[in-house]
Amino acid sequence: MTFFTAVIIMIDVMEKSAATIKDIARISGYGVGTVSRVLNGSPLVRDETRKRIMAVARKLNYRPNKVAKMLVTGRFSQSTIAILLPKITHRFSMEIVAGIYSRLNELGYNLLVFNIGKKREEVFEHIRYSHFSGLIVLLNPLRPEEKSMLKAENAHFVYLDFHDRNENSIFFDNHLGGGYAAAYLEEKGCKRVVFIGDLAKTVQREERVEGFKSGLRERGMDLIDELYIPIDEKESYRVTRDLITRRRIDGIFFYSDDLALGGLKAKRDLGSDIRIIGYDDIQAAGYVGLSTVRQDSNVLGRLGAEAIVEIVKGEKLRAEDLPIYKCLKPQLVDRGS
Amino acid sequence: MTFFTAVIIMIDVMEKSAATIKDIARISGYGVGTVSRVLNGSPLVRDETRKRIMAVARKLNYRPNKVAKMLVTGRFSQSTIAILLPKITHRFSMEIVAGIYSRLNELGYNLLVFNIGKKREEVFEHIRYSHFSGLIVLLNPLRPEEKSMLKAENAHFVYLDFHDRNENSIFFDNHLGGGYAAAYLEEKGCKRVVFIGDLAKTVQREERVEGFKSGLRERGMDLIDELYIPIDEKESYRVTRDLITRRRIDGIFFYSDDLALGGLKAKRDLGSDIRIIGYDDIQAAGYVGLSTVRQDSNVLGRLGAEAIVEIVKGEKLRAEDLPIYKCLKPQLVDRGS
C-alpha cells in the first residue's frame, strides 16, 4: 500500500508530460479498454473497478486528450470560423467583429479569434495548429508565405475590408468615401482644410487620402496640411486644438471617428466654428453628433460571415464566381459638425 | 488514361466523406509515406512523383485532417480559452468580452466564443468536441449535467459576473449597487420612484432590486412601481414617456444603461425634470451624460482572463485558494441625469 502510493507519487512527479490512459491502465492494473469505459461512464464496469481506476486517474490528474478522442470518434466541431485581426484595432474593427459574430451565431458557427501580435510568425504557428474551417482576414494583407501555408492546408479565407483581385475580398470603396469628405467640407463652406490620419500606412488610408485630394482638386479647395498621429483621443484633441488656435484653416477630415472624436471635443471646448468630419460612423459618432462617412460595419461583418461559410461548405466551389470580389459603398452622414 | 480519369471522378463523386492520404496513395500508386512527404513539401521526392501526387490530391480536393496531424505531431495550440456568453447580451457583456480579449491577447492566448443559442444542448455538444484549455462562463449558471460534462473532461472554468460558492467566481456586488441607485435618487430629491428592469429573471437582477428596495426603505422613499420590459431602447423610451406623462413619479432606476438610454431620451424630449440613473456605465453612458452605477467591465474581463489562465496552467491547483471567489465593488457615477 505504501509502495503503491509511492509509485503513484513518483510518477506524478516525474511525468512532466500529461498522463495518458495507458498510464492509468498500467498503474491500476487494468486494460486500457476498461479504463476508457470507466472514464466515459460506461455502465459495463464493476463498481470496485470504477473506484480503483478513478482514484488513479485523480492521482495522476488525468485530462483526456481531446485531439485523440476527436480523431477516433470523428466527432469534432467542424463549425468554427476563425478571424484574424490586425495589430492595432479601431473601434470600427470591433464593430465589424460584432457583425461577423452575430451572423456566425445565426448560422450555427463558433468564432475563434486571432490577433496579429508582436511576433507575427508565432501567431501563424497558432493558426496552423488550430482547428477551424475557414478564416476571415480583417483589414490587412497576408504575406506570400502565410498564404501558401493556408493553401497547403487547403484552408479557405476571405479578406474583409481589404482587397486583392486574386483572393476573396469584401470591402468598402475608400476612394469614394474620401471624395464624400471633400464634398461635405465644401458644402459647409470650407476652403482651407487639413487631413489628420493614423500613423499606420495602410492601403485603406492611401485610397481614402487620394479620394479626398482629388475631391479637393475638383472643387478648387486647398489641402493646407496632412498630419499623421497615433490613434488616441487625447492626442487628436491636442493636435486639433493647436491647429485651430495657430493656423488659418476652416475644416478637418479625420481618417477615422476614433480620431475625430478628440477633434470634435477640441472644437467645442474652444467654441470654434471649424468643420469636422470623421470616417466609419462608429456608435459614439451618433451620440456626440459627429458628421462622418458611414461604413456599415454590421453589414460588412455579416456578409463576411456568410461568404466564408458558403465557401467552406463548398456551395460556391465549382462555380465561376470565385474569387468573391465585392465592393461596398459608404454613405455621407451629415450631423452638422 | 480515360479509365484512370474515370476512376478518379467516380471516387470524387462517391466519397461523400473527405479523401484521406490513403486514398491518394491508392489512386496514385505510391505509399502513404511518400504522399505525406509531398503534401508537406519535403525535398526528398522526385519532381515527377510530386506532380503526380499533387494532381491526385487536387482532383480529390484533399484537405488534410488537422486533428490527425495534431495527434501525431503533438503540436496543437494549447493556448485557447473559450468563453460562453448568455443567450441575450447587453452591450455591457460585450465590453467584458473586450476586456477578456485584450488580456488574453497579452498573455498569448486565443479566444474561442460560444453562445447559448436556441438549443442549449447543441451548444454544449460543440463545447464538448472543441479544443480549448479553459472556459469562462459569463453571467449565467451552468446546469448540473453541464458541470459534470466539464468535470469529466477535467476542463476548468470560472464564472464571470455570476457567483457560486463552490465554483471559481469573479463578480460584482449587485446588492451594493442597487443601494447606490437609491442613494443617488434620494440625493437628487426624489421621493416616488420606479424600477424598470429586463424581462429575464436573473440572480443579478434580483440582488440589484433587493439592494435598491432596502436602500429605499432606509431612506423612507416609495417604490411606486416595478416594470419589466424587453431590452430595447425604443421600448424603454415608450414606457418612460408614459410614466412621465401619466404617473406622479420623480425618479427611475433602470436595471441597465441599455434600458436607461431610451429613458433619458424620453426625459429630454419631454423636457421633464425626472431623475434617471442606469447601471453598468457602458461607453454610451459617458457620451450622453447618463448617471449610472459603474461596473468596470474592462477590469472584470481582465481579471477573468488572468484567473482562467492561472488555473489552466495549474499555478493555483495545489493551493488552498481554490475556488477563487472574488467580489468587486461598483461605483456611483453622477453625471447629473
Add this chain to the structure above:
DNA sequence: CTGAAAGCGCTTACAG
C-alpha cells in the same frame, strides 16, 4: 528517392 512499419492517445466491437 520510396515503402513498410510503428506509433500518437483514444474508442469500440469482438471474444471470452
Add this chain to the structure above:
DNA sequence: CTGAAAGCGCTTACAG
C-alpha cells in the same frame, strides 16, 4: 465485467 486487438488519419525514423 474485462482484455486484446484493430483502427481513426497522419508523420517519421528505418531500411532499402
